[in-house]
Amino acid sequence: MLLSIIIPCFNESNTIKKVIDKVNNQKYVEKQIILVDDNSTDGTKDIIKNDLENVIDKVIYQSVNKGKGAAIRAALPFVKGDTVIIQDADLEYDPADYKILLDAIHKMNKMVVYGSRVLGKPRYKNKNFTSLYRIFFNHALTIITNILYDQRLTDAHTCYKVFDASLISKIQLVEDDFTFCPEFTAKISKLGIKIHEVPISYNGRSYQEGKKIKMSDGLRAVYVLFKNYISN
Numbered sequence: 001m002l003l004s005i006i007i008p009c010f011n012e013s014n015t016i017k018k019v020i021d022k023v024n025n026q027k028y029v030e031k032q033i034i035l036v037d038d039n040s041t042d043g044t045k046d047i048i049k050n051d052l053e054n055v056i057d058k059v060i061y062q063s064v065n066k067g068k069g070a071a072i073r074a075a076l077p078f079v080k081g082d083t084v085i086i087q088d089a090d091l092e093y094d095p096a097d098y099k100i101l102l103d104a105i106h107k108m109n110k111m112v113v114y115g116s117r118v119l120g121k122p123r124y125k126n127k128n129f130t131s132l133y134r135i136f137f138n139h140a141l142t143i144i145t146n147i148l149y150d151q152r153l154t155d156a157h158t159c160y161k162v163f164d165a166s167l168i169s170k171i172q173l174v175e176d177d178f179t180f181c182p183e184f185t186a187k188i189s190k191l192g193i194k195i196h197e198v199p200i201s202y203n204g205r206s207y208q209e210g211k212k213i214k215m216s217d218g219l220r221a222v223y224v225l226f227k228n229y230i231s232n
Contacts, residue, residue, distance in 0.1 A: 001106065003029045003098070004081030004165065008071035009089035010038040013047055020052055022095040023087065029102060032081050035089075036060045036071040069173065069180030076168050085162045093159050097200040101162045104198050111167065111193050114153065115160030115200035137218035141182065144222060148229045149189035153197060157181050157221070160200055163188070178217040179224045186228035 005023055009016060023033060033056045037045050045061065053059055058078050062071060072086060083105055087095065097115055104113040138157050145156040161184060171187040173180065188195065 001029065001083065002032055002081035003102065004032045004034060004079040004084045005087050006072055006075040006079075006084060007033065007035045007087045007089050008038060008068045008075075009035060009040065009044060009048075010065065010068075010071075011040045011042040011044055012089040013040070013043045015091045016044055016047055016089050017051065019087070019089050019091060019095075020055060022091075024055060026095050026098050028099060032057045032079070034058045034060070034075040034078055036062065036075050038062045038067065038071045039065040067177035067180075069178070069183070070176040072180055073173055076173075079165055079168060082165055083162060084165050084168070086159055088159045092203050094201050094203070097160065100198045100200070101160060104196055105162055105164070108196065110196040111164045112188055112195045113162045114155065114158050114195055114197050115162075116153075116155040116197040117158060117200060117202040118154040119197060119199035120201055137221075141218065141221055141225070144225055145182065145185055145189075148225055149186060151185070151189060151195055153185075153195060155197065156185055158200075167191070167193075175224060177220070179220050182221045182224045183228060186225055190228070 007019065020033070023031070035048065035052070035056050035058070037048055037059070039062045048059060060074050062074065083102065085098065085101065087093065093115070101113050101115055104110050138155065142153050142156040145151055146153055167188065170191060171184070173183060173187070175183040185195070
């Protein structure tokens with residue numbers, strides 16, 4: 001079994017080396033690492049070129065900053081694995097959780113598995129996630145997703161999405177930014193697939209530490225959920 005790990009990256013000079021180290025330390029699975037630098041301006045690109053290209057299977061350098069969704073789309077044509085996982089480059093999500101995610105895919109025969117921060121114990125390692133509007137939007141998006149798409153999720157906006165690579169050819173992704181998350185969930189759901197969840201750890205960052213998602217992203221996510229619901 002080959003696991004393709006897609007890592008979209010923008011201005012993560014403080015964490016990118018640690019993330020790649022953590023990913024490579026997961027020795028129980030054969031890996032293909034695809035890193036997409038989304039035109040970073042903080043020195044991340046130089047770190048990748050000078051220190052990391054030799055330990056990464058495929059590096060893609062975007063000439064224009066387009067967003068997380070566009071970075072993931074750029075990686076998909078290069079996927080060689082049977083299974084795909086999305087890994088953020090900011091250390092909020094721990095690659096040590098890959099095993100529980102992959103066990104659900106392969107031992108429980110699930111097509112799509114999400115890592116739920118809500119199911120994790122303790123729920124969150126870092127209180128930064130618990131700012132009022134972030135809690136509100138995460139729960140609101142999850143509730144809306146469940147109602148519109150007949151899912152039973154606890155954390156629809158999680159980064160950790162693991163899926164069978166055969167699904168790449170069955171959905172057409174168009175969203176460029178953080179709305180990749182609701183778009184992916186919507187289009188997977190429209191295939192009639194029930195998404196399974198497993199508990200994961202989470203170490204949320206503050207905006208001062210580099211958190212990038214904004215309230216406007218939450219509002220646009222709601223729009224994307226409804227847009228895909230009414231579309232054919």
